[in-house]
Amino acid sequence: MESQLPEAIRQRIESCGVVAVLIIERVQDAVPVAQALLDGGVTAMELTLRTPVAIDALRVIRQEVPDMLAGIGTILTPQQVQEVVTAGASFGVSPGTNPRVIQEAQQAGLPFAPGVATPSDVEVALELGCRELKFFPAEPSGGLPYLKSMAAPYFHLGVKFIPLGGVNTNNLETYLGDPCIAAVGGSWLAPPARIAAQDFDGIREQAQTAAAKVQAIRQGLTA
Numbered sequence: 001m002e003s004q005l006p007e008a009i010r011q012r013i014e015s016c017g018v019v020a021v022l023i024i025e026r027v028q029d030a031v032p033v034a035q036a037l038l039d040g041g042v043t044a045m046e047l048t049l050r051t052p053v054a055i056d057a058l059r060v061i062r063q064e065v066p067d068m069l070a071g072i073g074t075i076l077t078p079q080q081v082q083e084v085v086t087a088g089a090s091f092g093v094s095p096g097t098n099p100r101v102i103q104e105a106q107q108a109g110l111p112f113a114p115g116v117a118t119p120s121d122v123e124v125a126l127e128l129g130c131r132e133l134k135f136f137p138a139e140p141s142g143g144l145p146y147l148k149s150m151a152a153p154y155f156h157l158g159v160k161f162i163p164l165g166g167v168n169t170n171n172l173e174t175y176l177g178d179p180c181i182a183a184v185g186g187s188w189l190a191p192p193a194r195i196a197a198q199d200f201d202g203i204r205e206q207a208q209t210a211a212a213k214v215q216a217i218r219q220g221l222t223a
Contacts, residue, residue, distance in 0.1 A: 004111055004112045004131070004132075005111045005112070005113065005131070005132045006111055009069065009111050010132065010182070012043065012044060013044050013069070013162070013182060013183050014182050014183055015043075016042060016044045016069075016214070017176055017183050017184070017210075017211075017214035017217075017218065018044075018183060018184055018185075018189070018211070019044045019046055019162065019183055019185050019186065020037050020046070020186050020187075020207070021045075021048065021073065021164060021189075022046065022048065022187075022195070023048050023050050023051060023192050023195075024047060024053060024054060024057040024195065025051050025053065025195070025196065027053045027057050029057075029195050029198065030056075030057035030058075030061050031060055031061060032198070033190055033195055033200065033203060034061045034064075034065040034068045035200075036190075036200040036203040036204040036207065037203060037207045038065060038067060038068050040203070040204040040205065040206065040208040040209075040210075040211060041207055041208055041210075041212070042186070042189060042207040042211055043068060043069055044068070044070075044071075044183075045061075045068060045070055045071070046071050046072065046093055046185065047061075047072050047073065049072060049074040049075060049080060049084075055072075055084070058070055058072060058084075058088065058089055059088065062087075062088045069090050070089065070090055071089050071090050071092060072089045072091075072092055073092070073093040073094070073095075074094070074095060075092050075101060075105075076094065076095075077101065078100050078101055078103075078104035080101075081101060081105050081108055081110060082104070085108045085109070085110050089110065090111065091110070091113065092105055092110045092111070092113075093112070093113050093114075093134055094112075094113075094114045094115055094134075095115040095136055096114065096116075097114045097121040097125050098114070099124060099128060101114070102114055102125070102128045103128065106128070112130065113130065113132045113133060113162060115133070115134040115135075115136040116133045116134065116135060116136075117137070118150070119153070121133075122151070122154055122159070123154075126154065126159065131158050131159050132159075132161075132162065132182055133159060133160070133161050134161070134164055135147050135161040135162065136164050136165050137165030137166065138163035138164055138165040139165055139166025139167065139171075140165060141165075143166070144163075144171075144174055144175055147161060147163065148180065159180075160182035161180055162181070162182055162183050162185055163175055163181065163184050163185065164184070164185030165185075167186065168188045169210065172184060172210070172214070172217070173213070176217045177217060177220075177221065186210060189206045189207055190203045190206070
């Protein structure tokens, strides 16, 4: 089976290297946060469905910050897949591997990356046509050493991972330096406290730091 992420989206995510993972509590913060991230060089974001305003936040970002690749995470039910598609999400992400959710995304044409933490999760996802997988929670599960061991039997199939959970600027280079990593999820870029304080300059600076680090890592790999 082919990947559930179209080539254009895969390339954008891999090129960015860091996908900002956000919990938005107020719709009015959505556009300033997205613009700050974009201005800092982070061009992909995942809005988590942990708050009731996430869908509305996605809508305004799609309208007012069209250059941002904006998706939705924490998709737990097939019904949420339909809501996400209607809102115009560029992609969807789930914390686990729920076949019903993956199949609904497939039928709805939503590019999708399920979460995995075990070989069984990986096999279910692969069976359903997924090749880009969210490794969650990354560091509590054993980090890159565990992921490399788990991924070894499947890497020849073209599978790639996006780790989230405990990934930060301190271990970014370790993760992005491995060929099984497409990008990382960055919840540290715009934490809830910084968003609540409307510290959009600080978010832009965090994004600039991350984007510069990604570029340096990639240049080092290709030098």
